[in-house]
Amino acid sequence: MTEQTDPPEPGTEVLRVERISKRFGPVTALRDVTLSVRTGEVLGLLGDNGAGKSTLIKIVTGFHRPDSGRILIDGREIALRSVAHARSLGIETVYQDLALVDELPVYLNFFLNKELTAGPFLRHTAMRRRAAEALGEIGIDIPSVGAEVRTLSGGQRQAIAVARAVNTAARVLLLDEPLAAMGAREGGQILRLIDRLRTRGDLAVILIAHNYSQVMDVCDRVNLLQHGEITFDRPSAETSVAELLELVHAEYRTA
Numbered sequence: 481m482t483e484q485t486d487p488p489e490p491g492t493e494v495l496r497v498e499r500i501s502k503r504f505g506p507v508t509a510l511r512d513v514t515l516s517v518r519t520g521e522v523l524g525l526l527g528d529n530g531a532g533k534s535t536l537i538k539i540v541t542g543f544h545r546p547d548s549g550r551i552l553i554d555g556r557e558i559a560l561r562s563v564a565h566a567r568s569l570g571i572e573t574v575y576q577d578l579a580l581v582d583e584l585p586v587y588l589n590f591f592l593n594k595e596l597t598a599g600p601f602l603r604h605t606a607m608r609r610r611a612a613e614a615l616g617e618i619g620i621d622i623p624s625v626g627a628e629v630r631t632l633s634g635g636q637r638q639a640i641a642v643a644r645a646v647n648t649a650a651r652v653l654l655l656d657e658p659l660a661a662m663g664a665r666e667g668g669q670i671l672r673l674i675d676r677l678r679t680r681g682d683l684a685v686i687l688i689a690h691n692y693s694q695v696m697d698v699c700d701r702v703n704l705l706q707h708g709e710i711t712f713d714r715p716s717a718e719t720s721v722a723e724l725l726e727l728v729h730a731e732y733r734t735a
């Protein structure tokens with residue numbers, strides 16, 4: 481019998497942005513940003529307000545065009561034309577607003593705009609079953625897929641939005657501040673969910689955050705974005721919250 485001691489090796493590089501720059505009028509939002517993520521890897525993208533995190537997400541998701549630099553998916557350079565184009569290539573984002581409809585049950589949120597139909601009719605039973613299966617597969621515990629989303633906790637809502645994104649054949653999942661406004665218990669549930677996504681091995685996760693201590697445990701690697709530049713790229717096992725905070729504080733001391 482073999483004893484497994486090491487975590488699985490991360491897989492192939494699925495997304496790479498290379499020397500991306502973006503300006504808005506006089507403001508340089510991103511300067512020469514290079515970043516990559518592999519399947520089975522959780523990359524923490526950390527940075528203070530205004531560091532450029534949203535701009536980078538919007539470029540990777542096809543919303544903004546970079547001024548210079550290139551984007552590679554599976555090693556091939558791609559000019560992302562739109563959000564729909566990026567999604568068709570498996571780049572999915574869960575934004576802070578989650579884009580859930582409170583008045584609809586969990587399973588209809590799960591199939592939002594992609595409802596299963598038979599002629600003019602919605603296939604409620606099939607959607608319920610598939611939503612329950614998909615949520616179960618990634619270990620999300622919801623009392624009933626028939627429950628209205630507004631009756632659920634913040635953690636459960638976040639989990640549904642993540643499950644929905646994963647279920648669309650996502651290969652790169654960007655999570656924009658998934659722990660914001662969440663208590664310790666709920667935040668813990670989301671971190672465990674992210675950990676389970678890693679063990680699937682076929683998904684690359686980019687976790688965007690400005691609260692470093694919450695994400696350090698779950699990330700394999702950390703990138704620090706400061707004033708539009710990646711200033712730090714290291715496995716999380718080789719750094720600490722204290723070191724990252726020191727870097728950020730040093731920025732303010734020299735500012």
Ligand SMILES: Nc1ncnc2c1ncn2[C@@H]1O[C@H](COP(=O)(O)OP(=O)(O)OP(=O)(O)O)[C@@H](O)[C@H]1O
Binds near residue numbers: 528532
């Ligand atoms: N559409 C825009 N027009 C002009 N300036 C912009 C635009 N979008 C972003 N910026 C500027 O680019 C810089 C980076 O902003 P960005 O929103 O990417 O940072 P962020 O790290 O996501 O911050 P936060 O955590 O506060 O959302 C900021 O100086 C911001 O004011």
